[in-house]
Amino acid sequence: MAFDHPLNSLGLPKPPSETRVVVAMSGGVDSSVVAAELKAQGYDVVGVTLQLYDHGAALAKKGACCAGRDIHDARRVAEAMGFPHYVLDYENTFREAVIEEFADAYLAGATPVPCIRCNERVKFKDLLATARDLDADCMATGHYIQRKMGGRAELHRAADAVRDQSYFLFSTTQDQLDFLRFPLGHLGSKAETRALAAKYGLPVADKPDSQDICFVPNGNYAAVIEKLRPGAAEPGEIVDLEGNVLGQHNGVIHYTIGQRKGLGIGGLETPIYVVRLDADMKRVVVGPKEALSTRMVPLREINWLGDVDLTSKAEWHIEVKVRSTRPPRAAILRPISAHEATVELLSPEDGVSAGQACVFYQPDSSRVLGGGWVWRGY
Structure with a gap:
């Protein structure tokens, strides 16, 4: 099949001006640069930002994505570059698809990774469907990962190993990958991204990267779980591999596999680590490093x-x-x-x-x- 136009930079056989791209904008420098770069190349850019949790609480939390301040920053970038920007309220979807499972997983003694579930169940599912509803030809994000063409679209690690986000995007399906684009994946460092932000005069050029899980203030998982599941932090025993009681704990949600510090057990000749969490018995099982x-x-x-x-x-x-x-x-x-x-x-x-x-x-x-x-x- 012959095309009237060569492939554009997004791999589509049409001029950029006739190519609509929905850019998932978190308000950070990465997605802002993606939107600005594509707009500068002449694409029909539409910016979309998701409000994922309580707007008032979000305003007060520093270093998170999808917060009130970040929604404002995304809007400022869109205004500066001259493309439309929409905010979609996905708070209920996010709670049901991500936060509830996060709490239940911790209560069951697991170690969840909610950022993967967010990509899988919200950004690359509902948001991607919205992009299709807006007649977009593709959806672009600021993730550091590469999409390459082999026999079909393939997912590859980012060129910058330090920034690579492939671990968090493994659940991207082939159908989603056909529609998605990752314009930053080929860059050699975050410095290159910030240089592009400065080039376009973006108000977020020097904005710090987001830290931790967006809905977990200061990394305090236990506080979030106790709020979601009152009474979750029930005390229990700390035992060794043979079941001997070594001490007491104030809730398995305060512990993770491999943890060494904060066990409150002294007088042992060798260091001990958390090797298993028995949520049903409310037990924290500890043992030597080799047991991990x-x-x-x-x-x-x-x-x-x-x-x-x-x-x-x-x-x-x-x-x-x-x-x-x-x-x-x-x-x-x-x-x-x-x-x-x-x-x-x-x-x-x-x-x-x-x-x-x-x-x-x-x-x-x-x-x-x-x-x-x-x-x-x-």
């Missing part, structure tokens, strides 16, 4: 982005991340079904917990092959 070591990781809710079906092979030799801050490690993926599998880590990892994501990568490549959720505690 995990080799076999069961997964469910797998999103597979490979070129052939996951179940077409009995084993896949891949690399995986079980923490966003750790480099990919060699592993063997053994499918059970299209959505369940077991990963064998060739080098054991410490502190693997139910509720975390395990993200798949193609060896000797930047390509993301998908991932799944760790579903059983250790």
Whole structure:
């Protein structure tokens, strides 16, 4: 099929002026630069910002995305660059799809990653549907990840390993990937993004990056959970691997797998760590560092982005991340079904917990092959 126009910078066969792009704008420098750059290239840009939680509380929280101050900043960028901007109230959707599960996961002794669920269930689902309703040709975000064309659209790690957000986007489906664009993924550093912001005179050029989870003030998870689930912080016992009582705790929600400090247990010859959270028994199980070591990781809710079906092979030799801050490690993926599998880590990892994501990568490549959720505690 011959096109009347060459592909534009977003990979579409039409002039930028005839290409409508919805830009998901958080109010931060990354998404603002995406919107400004695309507008400067002549695209028909529409900015959309989501209000995800209480507007009044959001105004008071520093260092968060999707807060009242950030909505204001996104609007200022749109006004400065001359494109329309809309604010959509997704507060109820966000609470039901992200916050409620976050609280329940912690109560069950898991370690949830709500930013992944937000991308999966809100930004790349409802917001993407809204973009289609606005007759957009694609939706662009400020995420640091790359979309490359092979036989079809592929997901790849960002050029800047420090900024790479592939861990948080593993659940992006092929259909979503066909519609999404990530204009910052090829940049070598955040400094390049800020330089572009300065070039366009954006009011957010020097704005600090968002920190922590947007709805968790100052990283205090327990306070949020207690507010959502009154009485959640019930006291219980701290026990060793044999069940011997070593002390008392004031709620399992205050502990995470791998935690060493703040256990309130002294007089031991060797350091001890939280190795398991037994929410049903209200017990925090502790043990030596070697007890944290995990080799076999069961997964469910797998999103597979490979070129052939996951179940077409009995084993896949891949690399995986079980923490966003750790480099990919060699592993063997053994499918059970299209959505369940077991990963064998060739080098054991410490502190693997139910509720975390395990993200798949193609060896000797930047390509993301998908991932799944760790579903059983250790």
